[in-house]
Amino acid sequence: MNKELFLEEKYIKTKKKYRKIVTYVDGENLLREKHERIVSLLKQECSDSIFAKAYIEHSSIVKNAKAHMYNDIFLFFDVKDFFPSINHNYLIQRLYKELNNNGNASINSCSKLVELCSVNDKGLPLGLVTSPILSNIYMKEFDNIIYGKLKKLSLDNIIYTRYADDIVISFKAEKIDPDINVNIKECVIRCLKQVHLKSNENKERVYDIRKGGHVRITGINVIVENDNYRKLTVGRKRKDRLYNDVMSYYMRRIKDREKALSIKGNESFILSVEGKEYEKCYSENMKKVIKEYGYDSLHDMIKAIKY
DSSP states (O other): OOGGGTEEEEEEEOSSSEEEEEEEOSSOOHHHHHHHHHHHHHHHHOOOOTTBOSSSTTOOHHHHHHHHTTOSEEEEEEBTTHHHHOOHHHHHHHHHHHHGGGTOOOHHHHHHHHHHTOSSSSSOOTTOTTHHHHHHHHHHHHHHHHHHHHHTTOOEEEEEEEETTEEEEEEEOSSOOHHHHHHHHHHHHHHHHHTTOOBOGGGOEEEEHHHHSEEEETTEEEEEOGGGOEEEEOOHHHHHHHHHHHHHHHHHTOOOHHHHHHHHHHHHHHHHHHGGGGGGGSOHHHHHHHHHTTOSSHHHHHHTOOO
16 A cells, blocks of 8 residues: 555644644545544553553643652653654554554554555554554553552652653652652663653653642643642633633624634633633623623633534
């Protein structure tokens, strides 16, 4: 199969650079159909890493943050160029181990699978439906090994999770111990090297939640309130954006399906983190505007949006 006939490259601008995305050509696409069958097979035959929180059913950035919310010290690591750096030979070995439990695979068949799901001899393409599940299979043994090494440090309530290329390690402690942090960093770097990956030093961080009163984990804020009570929040900026989007939608009086779905999706996410209490942050003037439209809450305004 000539994969080039079924794929196209696009470049998406991020904050600091352009990121290459490989997408499927619109219309009937035999390669996408094959990829979807591969994903279905891998879901049936491979078990998920218990430490992975991305690309797994019923998991999310919210659950990732919840896992750590009652700890005190947080260390953050980012895998440098994660998807482009995945080593095919190592991935083939990991696939073979996962699939050969039932005797349903050979090294040759695993090699052909990786080739079918790649565009180069290294890395997994961002945008293909197979890349997320293959990346988790690639990192599964890493997850188990690093957690085992972290447990040997005998820290109180040590928690390790990985959300794609974002690694979070947390534990309870009276204060930050530089020696412990160095040990953890060396452990992460060593384990990443074993799977042909590197840590992005520019994104390595250490936080003591008791000093700043909050910590941000994969986009979710953990806030410390009275008596060390912890809660999750999406942050004021996102809630203000939702409010402004709703007001803009009502002022234009034009039905815009795409914008309506975006508003409803954004609120659904905020509700999953904070519940209906998210509206407590809005000022009296903001609530007054909602009343002027004839609604008791922003939530009611959003429910009334038709498209």
